[in-house]
Amino acid sequence: MESPRMIILLILTTLLALCACSSAQKNSDFLECLTIQFQSSNSAPDGVIYTPRNASYASLLLAQNQRLVPTSSERPELIITPFHESEIQAAVYCSRKLGMQIRVRSGGHDYEGLSYNSENPFVIVDMRNIRSISIDIDEKTAWVQVGATLGQLYHTLARKSKTLAFTAGVCPPVGVGGHFSGGGYGMMSRKHALASDNIIDAKLINANGQVLDRKSMGEELFWAIRGGGGTSFGIVLAFKVKLVIVPEIVTVFNVSRTLEQNATQLVHRWQYIADKVDENLLLRLFLSSIRSPIHGNRTIQASFTTLFLGRVHELLPIMQDSFPELGLVEQDCIEMSWIESTLFFAGLRNESLDVLLIRTPQTGIYFKGKSDYVRRPIPIQGLRGIWRFLNEEVENTAQLQFSPYGGVLNTFSESETPFPHRSGNIFMIHYGIFWTRGGNAESERHINWIRRLYSYMGRYVSRSPRAAYFNYRDLDLGRNAGRNTSYEQASVWGFRYFKNNFNRLVRVKSMVDPSNFFRNEQSIPPLS
Ligand code: FDA
Numbered sequence: 001m002e003s004p005r006m007i008i009l010l011i012l013t014t015l016l017a018l019c020a021c022s023s024a025q026k027n028s029d030f031l032e033c034l035t036i037q038f039q040s041s042n043s044a045p046d047g048v049i050y051t052p053r054n055a056s057y058a059s060l061l062l063a064q065n066q067r068l069v070p071t072s073s074e075r076p077e078l079i080i081t082p083f084h085e086s087e088i089q090a091a092v093y094c095s096r097k098l099g100m101q102i103r104v105r106s107g108g109h110d111y112e113g114l115s116y117n118s119e120n121p122f123v124i125v126d127m128r129n130i131r132s133i134s135i136d137i138d139e140k141t142a143w144v145q146v147g148a149t150l151g152q153l154y155h156t157l158a159r160k161s162k163t164l165a166f167t168a169g170v171c172p173p174v175g176v177g178g179h180f181s182g183g184g185y186g187m188m189s190r191k192h193a194l195a196s197d198n199i200i201d202a203k204l205i206n207a208n209g210q211v212l213d214r215k216s217m218g219e220e221l222f223w224a225i226r227g228g229g230g231t232s233f234g235i236v237l238a239f240k241v242k243l244v245i246v247p248e249i250v251t252v253f254n255v256s257r258t259l260e261q262n263a264t265q266l267v268h269r270w271q272y273i274a275d276k277v278d279e280n281l282l283l284r285l286f287l288s289s290i291r292s293p294i295h296g297n298r299t300i301q302a303s304f305t306t307l308f309l310g311r312v313h314e315l316l317p318i319m320q321d322s323f324p325e326l327g328l329v330e331q332d333c334i335e336m337s338w339i340e341s342t343l344f345f346a347g348l349r350n351e352s353l354d355v356l357l358i359r360t361p362q363t364g365i366y367f368k369g370k371s372d373y374v375r376r377p378i379p380i381q382g383l384r385g386i387w388r389f390l391n392e393e394v395e396n397t398a399q400l401q402f403s404p405y406g407g408v409l410n411t412f413s414e415s416e417t418p419f420p421h422r423s424g425n426i427f428m429i430h431y432g433i434f435w436t437r438g439g440n441a442e443s444e445r446h447i448n449w450i451r452r453l454y455s456y457m458g459r460y461v462s463r464s465p466r467a468a469y470f471n472y473r474d475l476d477l478g479r480n481a482g483r484n485t486s487y488e489q490a491s492v493w494g495f496r497y498f499k500n501n502f503n504r505l506v507r508v509k510s511m512v513d514p515s516n517f518f519r520n521e522q523s524i525p526p527l528s
Helices: 004-040 085-098 150-160 176-182 214-224 263-273 312-322 338-345 353-357 380-392 407-411 440-460 487-498 501-512
Strands: 078-080 101-105 122-126 133-136 141-145 199-205 235-242 250-258 281-291 298-308 333-336 366-374 398-404 427-435
Touching (some): 004 078, 085 101, 085 122, 085 235, 141 176, 150 176, 176 235, 214 501, 250 338, 263 281, 263 380, 298 338, 312 333, 333 338, 338 353, 366 440, 380 398, 380 440, 427 440, 487 501
Parallel strands (some): 078 122
Antiparallel strands (some): 133 141, 141 235, 199 235, 250 333, 281 398, 366 427, 398 427
16 A cells, blocks of 8 residues: 555655646647748748757856856747748647747846746747848938847947947847837937837837737837837847937046045935936936955945046036036047947957947846936935945945936937836936856846845835836746736735836737737736
8 A cells, every 4th residue: 555645755756747748749839830931931840930849058058147048847848949030930839729938038138037037938039140130321211120239239320420329228139029028228328318219110019920010010019019019029130220419529437436535425415316407318326335445444436437428628618517526538438430439348458349249148147237217306314225235245246337317318209108107206226236156046146136125225216116127027026926917916016127117018918919919927918
């Protein structure tokens, strides 16, 4: 007679074997379906479909954030790296037919790894090969395919023109697909708004596998994918964007001050001018705890990292007028071309322009980020509380970014696009914590730190809702549970990212994808 423990073990083992078997069966059914679909459109599966048995599978799965590297049981059944839209259509068709989830990855920089992780059996459609960029100099527009990176876009623009540029983020390997569809804030955002504000057309594959452009998708869906994220609505293939004109010479500086150099008062004062100064000027603030080179003790360093769309002789009087306390002098400033400034802000100064084309993720770094919006200046005592938190972590591993708003961002109504963080916001806070040693205890300690800091900051930031930036995705704000997403559940995080635009996003989702084919832990739910 078997003991009850043995019986339970036997049942579990049988269930596991059945699961593994059905997953393997699903996998081979999917492969077969794809192969048939590929044959009918004259595509070759070689170099497009990767199973865990392929040598390149592991390198394709390399993640930007070590915290989110899928474990062996969480890996995708297949990775598909299409070259043609027909191959994506085939993936949509087969995954609908076989009930397999799709995760779309463009640059792979999702803060919670939702483009390459899933609790359910899934395939990754990795857009890295769909990355061409075509620029129309006369029209001052560009069609940018989603697998291109920001660095590739900047590089391509610089080779065509000295004065045409685009307004988007500072990190070159970030992908166009996720970044543009979720917002896209960068060093020119006070003058030229967000990447998503400059989208004028798009190509997308919907849940029925149809390829749509702005005209055929209609204005509601086109509205949704300009800040509401592409992921809930389809697979975006490309965006057409308005380019912006920049002066041939711009000015940058990065001036740092420690507590001993009056950093607290400077940061406090900065909050009164950052969103109001000339819109050609974006004074971003980076805060971290460092070891003082003078006395060797820990101190806080505030780095004012700035782009001015003009020459130094124009900048100095503006700074003297608006922020004389910083004591900026000509020697602090560097004049350069806009493309050189993209290298400067990416920490790649003096590198060749081709470094912008590198897309391999930096591995081995664990990371967790969060965001907040500030509508009233944080008082001095509030800043001192932040300093205490920063000093708790090892120097240079925790960082806060204060990104100023105002300027042209104020001229958009909250509902013009799904991105609602417009007039009334002084700045956005990005909280980041990085570590390099694995292990649950280590991770828990750092994640706990950032959650405690976030809880402390509650009294100083926006309320009802406590707003957050969708592109700094944070699953702490809530998540959909499984397939049966609910409006109530998603409202918890949906209103924080999108305010009242959340309701319109839900209506669009219900219209274009009522069966909730495109879904993830923070996708927009359809009304059931
Ligand atoms: P990824 O491929 O991981 O996609 C992100 C999300 O979009 C996923 O849900 C994915 O499924 C979906 N998606 C991707 N491609 C899609 C497509 N073609 N169709 C439909 N859905 C698609 N932000 C910012 O505003 N300014 C900045 O300066 C920076 N800097 C920065 C630096 C670093 C190091 C990181 C990790 C992140 C940033 N970000 C940022 C945040 C960044 O904008 C955000 O993570 C983007 O979603 C990344 O887009 P990717 O395509 O790289 O990500």
